[in-house]
Amino acid sequence: MKDRVRTASAALLFLVCVVTLTSAFNLPNRSPDLSPRLASLSRAAKSAQQRTRLTLADRVAYQRVIEEVYWRHRIWPKERPDPKPALDEVMPSAQLEKKVADYLRKSQALENYWQRPITPDQLQAEMRRIASHTKQPGVLREIFAALGNDPFVIAECLARPILAERLLTELYAHDQRFHGELKRRAEAELRTHRSLKDMKQTSGMYTEAEWIKSDSAETGSASADTKNIEAVKMNGSEWQERVEKLAGEFGSAKEGDPLGQIKTGVLSPLQEDEGHYYAVAVMKKG
Structure with missing residues (x-):
């Protein structure tokens, strides 16, 4: 027995398309405790805060060192002759320079646009977060060693790029100076396009997906009953989580059966995540 829900969504604002690439590392997943190393780095960092700033050439050289460690552990496909x-x-020098310029520009934007310059304490906290969440502690230790176990260099060349990217993404996503007009346009379009048929007439990207609950099958994509409709298989727990979230988007997340609370043919209020403004509707349940 399979449960199916077909949804139609209109993304009224498509801010960012994110593609995540995962490198394969030839290392075990067991995570030894890096706390002693981080504790010593944090203590040393206090005396390093007054150091002279790194030059652009310094940063590019350290970026190359970091990339060398990653590349050394990158598994080369066996099928490649x-x-x-x-x-x-x-990764030529120009690409390394671009990476460095990018995180420096983002760091400066945090200060210029949001008056939120990255502080030494934030960098130390980010170093601790990286160490406690890494799935490849051996690689991280190699990077520390390649950077001379220098807390100032590690903070500036490893922690800063990651922290700047995350903070900028969070602040930009919810800043009405950039998105206020687009949000107002999205709200106006929803007021004038209230039916399923009208959803295709908005200026947003219209998509349809069929959700399939099947505990006996692996999760992932599946063949849909209708052409150009994405089918997504989910196990029981994934199904429950997605349906509860969907019910919440309609403002009907109450105790009981969330699927039964969701009405078909009704548009949700305007929703927002870090990348989109969107509305969703359930076309069919069965």
Whole structure:
């Protein structure tokens, strides 16, 4: 027995398309305790805060060191007949310079646009977060060693790029100076397009998906009953989580059966996440 819900959604604002690439590392998943190393780095960082700023050339050189460690542990596909190339062949100096310039620009934007410059305490906290959440502690130790176990360099060249990206994404996503007009336009379009048929007439991207609950099947994509409709298989727990979230988007998340509380053919209020403004409707249940 399979439960199906077909949803139609209109993304009224498509801010960012994010593609995540995961590198494979030839290391065990067991995570030894890095707390002693981080404690010593944090103590040393206090005396390093007054150091002279790194030059752009320094940062590019340290970025190369970091990338060398990652590349050394990158598994080269067995089906590739050619040998694994050197890092310089896949990541030239210009690309390293671009990476450095990018995180410096984001750091400056935090100060210029939001008056939120990254502080030494934030960098130390980010170093601790990286160490406690890493799934590849061996690689992290190698990076620390490659950077001379220097807390100032580690904070500036490893922690700063990650922290700047996360803070900028969070602040930008909810800043009405950038998105206020788009939100007002999205709200106006929903007021004038209140039916399922009208959803296709909005300026947003219209998509349809069929959700399939099937505990006996693996989760992932599946063949849909209708052409151009994405089908997504879910196990019981995933199904429950998604349906409860969907009920919440309609403002009907109450005790009891969330699926039964969701009405078909009705548009949800305007929703917002870090990348979109959107509305959703359930076309069919069965």
